[in-house]
Amino acid sequence: MPEWFIKGGLAMWPLLACSVAGLAIVLERVRALQRQRILPAMLVDTIETQGAAADFKQKVKVLSEANHSVLSELVQIVLGHTTMAKHENVEAVQAAARQIGGRMERGLTSLALIAELGPLLGLLGTVHGMLRLFGDVATHGMSDPTMISHGIFEALHATFAGLAVAVPALIAYMFLRRRIDNLSLELERHVNELLTRLYR
DSSP, X not given: OOHHHHHTOTTHHHHHHHHHHHHHHHHHHHHHTOHHXXXXXXXXXXXXXXXXXXXHHHHHHHHHHSOOOHHHHHHHHHHHTTTSOHHHHHHHHHHHHHHHHHHHTTTHHHHHHHHHHHXXXXXXXHHHHHHHHHHHHHHHTTSOHHHHHHHHHHHHHHHHHHHHHHHHHHHHHHHXXXXXXXXXXXXXXXXXXXXXXHHO
């Protein structure tokens, strides 16, 4: 480990764990929320532009079975309930959409927790460094500046590390939260369009 990490005190280890966990969550969510995994272009195009085609339902069915996107999953639920009244189909889709929404948001609570924990762990390290500083002053007085600087060094590094973990985690959380909201709105629009075309 780098010397600055070791000198940062005990708080650096949980901060390291938080940074690794946060990075893993962000990379996994960015991959999972790729547009093609949520809204495949061919299926979207078919729903939006080919509603008047005689074989519209069959085309949508084939395309939805050809991939494992979120929209495909919702489309299959819609198609599986076409014998029901429209409002019953809508209720079935809404129930499935809530579960899918939970899957899309997986890891975001942990990411938000990391963003909140970072400054607190940094503050913990700061307090530990200040306690060490005052302990050294009480024991040795002000005669040895090098010994005093160790406590200040630990306090400042812990504060910096806490913020360095929290700020990117918060930015990533807000980015992913916004992306999920936008994708959810698009999913809702395309599913509503499909329902309208099937029940008109």
